[in-house]
Amino acid sequence: xxxxxxxxxxxxxxxxxxxxxxxxxxxxxxxxxxxxxxxxxxxxxxxxxxxxxxxxxxxxxxxxxxxxxxxxxxxxxxxxxxxxxxxxxxxxxxxxxxxxxxxxxxxxxxxxxxxxxxxxxxxxxxxxxxxxxxxxxxxxxxxxxxxxxxxxxxxxxxxxxxxxxxxxxxxxxxxxxxxxxxxxxxxxxxxxxxxxxxxxxxxxxxxxxxxxxxxxxxxxxxxxxxxxxxxxxxxxxxxxxxxxxxxxxxxxxxxxxxxxxxxxxxxxxxxxxxxxxxxxxxxxxxxxxxxxxxxxxxxxxxxxxxxxxxxxxxxxxxxxxxxxxxxxxxxxxxxxxxxxxxxxxxxxxxxxxxxxxxxxxxxxxxxxxxxxxxxxxxxxxxxxxxxxxxxxxxxxxxxxxxxxxxxxxxxxxxxxxxxxxxxxxxxxxxxxxxxxxxxxxxxxxxxxxxxxxxxxxxxxxxxxxxxxxxxxxxxxxxxxxxxxxxxxxxxxxxxxxxxxxxxxxxxxxxxxxxxxxxxxxxxxxxxxxxxxxxxxxxxxxxxxxxxxxxxxxxxxxxxxxxxxxxxxxxxxxxxxxxxxxxxxxxxxxxxxxxxxxxxxxxxxxxxxxxxxxxxxxxxxxxxxxxxxxxxxxxxxxxxxxxxxxxxxxxxxxxxxxxxxxxxxxxxxxxxxxxxxxxxxxxxxxxxxxxxxxxxxxxxxxxxxxxxxxxxxxxxxxxxxxxxxxxxxxxxxxxxxxxxxxxxxxxxxxxxxxxxxxxxxxxxxxxxxxxxxxxxxxxxxxxxxxxxxxxxxxxxxxxxxxxxxxxxxxxxxxxxxxxxxxxxxxx
Numbered sequence: 001x002x003x004x005x006x007x008x009x010x011x012x013x014x015x016x017x018x019x020x021x022x023x024x025x026x027x028x029x030x031x032x033x034x035x036x037x038x039x040x041x042x043x044x045x046x047x048x049x050x051x052x053x054x055x056x057x058x059x060x061x062x063x064x065x066x067x068x069x070x071x072x073x074x075x076x077x078x079x080x081x082x083x084x085x086x087x088x089x090x091x092x093x094x095x096x097x098x099x100x101x102x103x104x105x106x107x108x109x110x111x112x113x114x115x116x117x118x119x120x121x122x123x124x125x126x127x128x129x130x131x132x133x134x135x136x137x138x139x140x141x142x143x144x145x146x147x148x149x150x151x152x153x154x155x156x157x158x159x160x161x162x163x164x165x166x167x168x169x170x171x172x173x174x175x176x177x178x179x180x181x182x183x184x185x186x187x188x189x190x191x192x193x194x195x196x197x198x199x200x201x202x203x204x205x206x207x208x209x210x211x212x213x214x215x216x217x218x219x220x221x222x223x224x225x226x227x228x229x230x231x232x233x234x235x236x237x238x239x240x241x242x243x244x245x246x247x248x249x250x251x252x253x254x255x256x257x258x259x260x261x262x263x264x265x266x267x268x269x270x271x272x273x274x275x276x277x278x279x280x281x282x283x284x285x286x287x288x289x290x291x292x293x294x295x296x297x298x299x300x301x302x303x304x305x306x307x308x309x310x311x312x313x314x315x316x317x318x319x320x321x322x323x324x325x326x327x328x329x330x331x332x333x334x335x336x337x338x339x340x341x342x343x344x345x346x347x348x349x350x351x352x353x354x355x356x357x358x359x360x361x362x363x364x365x366x367x368x369x370x371x372x373x374x375x376x377x378x379x380x381x382x383x384x385x386x387x388x389x390x391x392x393x394x395x396x397x398x399x400x401x402x403x404x405x406x407x408x409x410x411x412x413x414x415x416x417x418x419x420x421x422x423x424x425x426x427x428x429x430x431x432x433x434x435x436x437x438x439x440x441x442x443x444x445x446x447x448x449x450x451x452x453x454x455x456x457x458x459x460x461x462x463x464x465x466x467x468x469x470x471x472x473x474x475x476x477x478x479x480x481x482x483x484x485x486x487x488x489x490x491x492x493x494x495x496x497x498x499x500x501x502x503x504x505x506x507x508x509x510x511x512x513x514x515x516x517x518x519x520x521x522x523x524x525x526x527x528x529x530x531x532x533x534x535x536x537x538x539x540x541x542x543x544x545x546x547x548x549x550x551x552x553x554x555x556x557x558x559x560x561x562x563x564x565x566x567x568x569x570x571x572x573x574x575x576x577x578x579x580x581x582x583x584x585x586x587x588x589x590x591x592x593x594x595x596x597x598x599x600x601x602x603x604x605x606x607x608x609x610x611x612x613x614x615x616x617x618x619x620x621x622x623x624x625x626x627x628x629x630x631x632x633x634x635x636x637x638x639x640x641x642x643x644x645x646x647x648x649x650x651x652x653x654x655x656x657x658x659x660x661x662x663x664x665x666x667x668x669x670x671x672x673x674x675x676x677x678x679x680x681x682x683x684x685x686x687x688x689x690x691x692x693x694x695x696x697x698x699x700x701x702x703x704x705x706x707x708x709x710x711x712x713x714x715x716x717x718x719x720x721x722x723x724x725x726x727x728x729x730x731x732x733x734x735x736x737x738x739x740x741x742x743x744x745x746x747x748x749x750x751x752x753x754x755x756x757x758x759x760x761x762x763x764x765x766x767x768x769x770x771x772x773x774x775x776x777x778x779x780x781x782x783x784x785x786x787x788x789x790x791x792x793x794x795x796x797x798x799x800x801x802x803x804x805x806x807x808x809x810x811x812x813x814x815x816x817x818x819x820x821x822x823x824x825x826x
Contacts, residue, residue: 005059008098009052014045019089023048026088030081054082059099063106265311274299274332275308278315282336291316291334300330300365309365318343321358321365376686377535379482379663380513387532387663387687388513478704480513480664482685492667494704515660528656537654539689544647551644553598554591556636560598561588563629567605570622576612580605595637602630650694661700663687668703668804671812690812699807706803717741733761745798 013019024031024044031047061073073079261275274293281291299305300321312319312334320333335343345358345365358365378386482492516524553560564584571577584601587593609626613619666672666687690696718740720730731739745757 005056005099005102006049006052009055009095010049012094012098013048013052016094020044020048022089023051023085027051027085030085051082051085054079054086055095056099056102058083059103060106063103063110265308278312278334281334282315291332291336293332293334299332313342316342319345319365321345321347323348376688377532378686380511385529385531387529387659388527389529390517390527392512392514392517478515478660480660480667482511482513482667492664492673494664494707515657526656528659532659533654533656536659536689536693537651540654540693541651543691544650545643551595551637551640552591553588553593553595555640556595556633557588557591559636560584560633563633564588566629567626570626571605577605577609580608595640599634599637602633606630653694653697658693658697661704662693662696663700664704665696665700665808666690666812668700669808669812670804688812702807703800703803707800717745731757 013023027044027047031044058079061070065073074083257276257280260279264279265275277291277293299308316334316336318335320335322331322333347356347358347365380386380388380391478494480492480494514527517527564581568578568581568585571581580601584598584605587597587601606627609623613623616623667685719733720738720740722736722738724740725732725738729740729742731742733739
């Protein structure tokens with residue numbers, strides 16, 4: 001019932017009227033605060049959900065308490081923050097219908113004599129497995145959801161709070177109750193004084209932090225517990241911890257807990273910060289709680305933490321470990337339950353997959369998976385070692401709103417109009433006024449992602465770009481263009497020329513990573529770092545066949561001893577042949593000798609044998625046996641030489657240029673793009689080291705070559721007028737233009753979250769100039785789309801999508817392990 005009311009108001013706020021824009025405008029300070037306090041992707045939609053909870057919680061509070069009792073609540077800074085935001089919204093009466101049934105239900109229950117505490121408990125009860133609010137779960141949402149859904153009919157209520165342990169508390173040793181649920185908080189605001197309430201993470205919640213910060217602790221006998229939970233279920237408290245907050249704690253309390261950690265984890269010389277959380281959580285949460293903390297993978301895999309892991313299995317009941325594919329950090333979830341012995345460790349490679357039970361034969365938690373966390377390299381960062389050393393910015397053009405256009409004739413006309421309107425002299429104009437000089441002005445066509453536009457650059461712009469130590473305008477320069485945007489998602493484009501900044505939205509994060517960094521004198525430096533090259537070699541060279549390392553006796557010693565022994569049995573009575581056998585035996589004694597020496601002696605032995613005994617029937621058995629042994633050894637030596645040649649070739653292909661194309665291939669894989677977008681959506685991404693480097697290099701080179709080559713192919717699409725339009729067959733561009741032969745396009749064309757066909761069409765529509773002096777020349781009803789470039793790019797991207805589908809393997813990560821469903825919690 002209460003969930004329906006909240007959902008109805010959410011829909012009103014999101015889709016009705018202008019509520020969304022008003023909340024975004026007047027609640028900007030709250031969004032910034034919650035981004036810092038909860039999780040970095042908090043946006044206006046999350047604020048709308050919280051506002052809907054405020055409306056319902058306010059309605060319930062007003063029905064359960066008198067005006068005098070509500071005085072404390074209405075003076076509370078949290079309540080005021082949402083109440084003031086609600087005052088900016090017009091047509092607030094629209095929410096009354098959404099909570100009408102809820103009001104009636106409350107009135108009926110109160111009229112029947114239902115106690116307020118009991119009524120509140122009924123209203124707070126969530127259905128089993130019901131999803132908790134996004135802003136509460138944050139990055140741990142899926143982990144908790146899995147825990148609830150797999151618990152079945154025995155699901156225990158997740159009490160929506162987190163508590164700060166005393167070693168983090170800035171003001172006292174006792175515990176702080178911190179509610180993330182407005183309904184719970186508003187109840188506390190009435191029954192608990194302001195000085196004992198808190199909301200959000202008090203260490204970082206700065207904009208609307210409550211004044212008071214004293215504390216209280218719930219116990220099993222405390223009547224407050226009945227008011228905050230469903231009486232039919234035990235409460236499961238979730239504690240979120242961060243290692244980084246250790247330095248912010250209360251010093252005296254921290255010292256006390258340091259002594260406890262030293263005593264309990266006596267063999268842990270590193271003083272692991274998670275140990276503080278574990279001991280505190282065990283004491284605070286008792287037999288029914290969950291500790292969630294983020295830490296490095298070394299806690300689960302490094303040998304120096306083996307004693308620590310053994311001790312943890314004595315402290316808690318079960319451990320869940322959840323990885324983020326493109327991060328070095330893990331999420332550890334510790335389940336406390338005194339009634340059961342340690343149950344085990346469960347691991348998930350990402351939040352998209354279920355948990356598998358981990359074998360602890362070696363004392364490591366993620367023995368089989370720990371290698372994954374040394375296989376992700378940062379593409380570009382100023383804070384850590386990365387594959388690329390430098391990134392460049394897109395070209396910035398002066399007055400780009402009119403210097404750049406989709407159509408050359410329109411651009412010429414607009415520039416001429418601007419010069420007539422402007423009081424500037426011809427010398428100061430961007431382009432010469434003389435038409436002849438105008439046509440001869442420095443002109444280049446720059447390839448932008450998915451869009452090719454005419455761009456006029458002055459000599460000054462060209463020099464500035466070259467002097468910026470980027471890549472040369474006159475050289476083909478492979479560049480990775482990586483972007484991230486809320487509307488279009490994650491995107492990757494390969495190009496061979498400078499990229500213009502006006503293509504990207506203002507909120508679009510862009511990183512351009514060229515293969516080389518050109519200087520003013522046309523010389524260049526490799527942009528792929530020496531560290532990355534060494535890291536790739538360290539990872540891939542040991543994975544090449546050992547047999548190809550060197551062609552020496554040591555690599556085939558066992559086979560050599562066996563086969564030469566067989567040959568020796570036949571030659572020992574024939575001194576003329578046995579001398580060759582003895583030479584081979586002498587060579588075998590030294591493992592560093594080359595196999596070529598043995599091959600020479602084998603060939604000499606075979607030639608001499610055939611010279612003396614060819615056709616001799618009495619020696620037929622000997623000839624057959626020796627030839628068989630020589631053939632076996634020769635074949636093995638040749639195979640070894642092939643492996644050695646292949647190994648040498650593969651080692652030589654571990655170059656900076658191939659690392660560039662390897663990254664290009666990985667970034668273009670649909671699975672990578674989908675997972676990356678859902679995981680961290682932070683620039684730049686991390687690149688996994690997959691098993692077959694050389695396969696992905698070939699794919700990357702093919703994708704790059706195809707994307708560049710397609711720009712020069714013939715256009716098969718056709719733009720027609722309204723009189724030739726056939727409904728259901730042609731695509732409408734605007735009121736006068738239609739696209740023929742659209743069936744030639746690849747059926748699924750997407751750039752991030754956006755349909756690529758629509759995006760390209762929108763990009764090629766003539767837009768109203770930002771310059772006021774040019775706006776009067778713009779008429780939307782007669783604006784055209786640049787036909788040639790539009791259809792060219794539509795077809796190019798369609799063909800490129802087909803290339804990606806053809807060359808990309810279906811799976812990105814090989815050797816997936818069997819998945820084990822999370823067991824029910826008893």
